C-alpha cells in the first residue's frame with residue numbers, strides 16, 4: 001500500500017509529457033519563422049516575396065479554418081498587406097488588409113483577436129485613408145461587442161486625467177539628422193525600450209539614416225501626454241507590431257504606424273513628462289528618445305536619525321553627501337571582446353575584473369551602493385549602459401576600458417569625459433570604443449551640440465581629473481615608468497545622455513609589452529581599482545569642500 005502511494009505520488013509530480021504540436025500549430029509556427037527571416041532579408045524590397053509570405057499564412061487558415069491558429073494567421077495576412085503598403089503605396093494593398101481584418105471579426109467573432117482586428121482597421125481608416133467617420137464606426141463596434149476587452153480599454157478615456165507636469169517646458173524640435181537629405185527609404189526594424197519610474201529610453205532601430213521630427217503634446221481631453229517622432233522617408237518592417245504595451249512608470253506604451261506613405265510615426269504615450277530629447281546615432285542607424293520625468297526630489301543632506309546600532313554610517317552619509325549610488329561599467333563583453341592584446345589578453349575580461357575589484361573597494365571605503373552594468377561575460381549595448389545608469393538614478397558613472405594601439409610603444413593611462421574634440425588621438429580612442437566609422441564619429445560630434453546642455457560636463461571633468469591623478473599616483477608608487485596621458489575629452493556613445501557626472505577610464509595599453517604583462521597580474525588590477533576608488537573619494541571630498 002505504501003509503495004502504491006509512493007508510485008502515485010511520483011506520478012503526480014512527474015512533469016507532464018511533452019505535447020506534440022498539432023499540424024495547424026506546426027504550419028503557423030513555420031510561417032512565423034519564415035516571416036522573421038524575411039523581415040531581415042533584402043527580399044522585403046520585392047512584392048512577390050511579400051505575396052509569398054502572405055500566402056504561407058493564408059494556407060494556414062484555409063487548411064485549418066477551425067483551429068485556434070486560423071485567426072492568428074488571418075491577422076498576420078492583414079498586417080502584412082498593411083505593411084506592404086508602406087513599400088508599394090498601392091491603395092489596393094490597404095483594401096486587401098481591411099478585407100482580411102473584416103473577415104476576422106466577422107468569421108471569428110469569438111476570437112481574442114477580433115477586437116484587435118477592429119482596432120487596427122480603424123487606425124488604417126483614420127491615419128492612412130483619412131476616413132475618420134469609418135474609424136469611429138469600427139471603434140463603436142469595439143465598445144459595443146467587446147466592452148471588457150483590451151482594445152475597448154484603450155478607447156475609453158483613462159479614469160483620472162494624469163496631472164499635467166508642473167514645470168512643463170515641452171520642447172518642440174525640428175531636427176534633421178543631417179544637412180543633406182537622405183536618399184534611401186529607411187525601414188523601421190525594431191523598437192527597444194528601457195523604462196523606469198522617472199526615466200525611459202526608447203530606441204528605434206533603422207535600416208539606414210533618416211530625417212526625423214519630434215513633437216510633444218500635453219495631456220488634453222482625457223488623452224495622455226505624448227511624444228511622437230515622424231521618420232521620413234521610412235516604412236515599417238513587416239515584422240513590427242503596431243503597439244508595444246509597457247506600463248512602466250513614465251511610459252505606458254509605444255505605438256508605431258505608417259502615418260503617411262513615406263512617413264512612419266512613433267508615438268509614446270506617457271503618464272507625465274517634463275522634458276525629452278531625441279538624437280540620431282549611426283552605425284547601426286537608430287533614433288534614440290530619452291524621456292525625463294519629474295526630477296527626483298533633492299536628496300536630504302542631514303545625517304539619518306536612526307540609531308546606528310551595529311550598522312555604521314557610510315562616509316558619504318557622515319559627510320551628508322549626495323553620492324550614494326555609483327554605476328560601474330565594465331567595457332565590452334559577450335561577442336564583443338574589445339581590444340585583443342599581447343598574450344591573448346582580452347579587454348572584456350580585464351574590464352570585468354577591475355570593475356569587480358573597484359565595486360569591492362567602493363563598497364568598503366565609501367559604503368555606497370555600487371551597481372555593475374554587467375556581472376558576467378555578456379554583451380550589453382552601449383546605448384543600454386548609460387540607460388541603466390539613468391534608470392538606477394546613479395550619482396556617478398564610471399566606464400572601465402583598456403587602450404590599444406597599433407604602435408606597441410604606446411602606453412599610459414588616460415581618463416575621458418564626454419565632449420567635442422579635435423585631438424586626433426582622442427578621436428582614435430573614441431572610434432575604437434564606439435566601434436564606429438570616422439564619418440559616424442563626426443556625426444556624433446554634431447549631435448553633442450544638441451545634447452551637451454543636459455550633461456554635467458564640468459562635474460565630469462572634475463571627476464576625470466581626480467581619477468586620473470590618483471590612479472597615476474597610486475600606480476607610480478609600485479611600478480616604474482607609469483605614463484600620465486592626462487584628462488581628455490571625446491565623443492563616447494556610452495557616455496551620451498547620462499544624467500550624472502560620467503567618465504571613461506583607459507586603464508593601460510593591452511598592446512604594450514610592459515603594460516600587457518602587468519595586466520596579467522591580479523595585483524596590478526587591484527592597484528588600478530584602488531587608484532580609481534581613491535580618485536572617486538577625492539572627488540566626493542571635493543564636493544564637500546566646495547559646498548560646505
Ligand SMILES: [Zn+2]
Pocket residue numbers: 331332338339347400401402433
Ligand atoms: Zn574598450
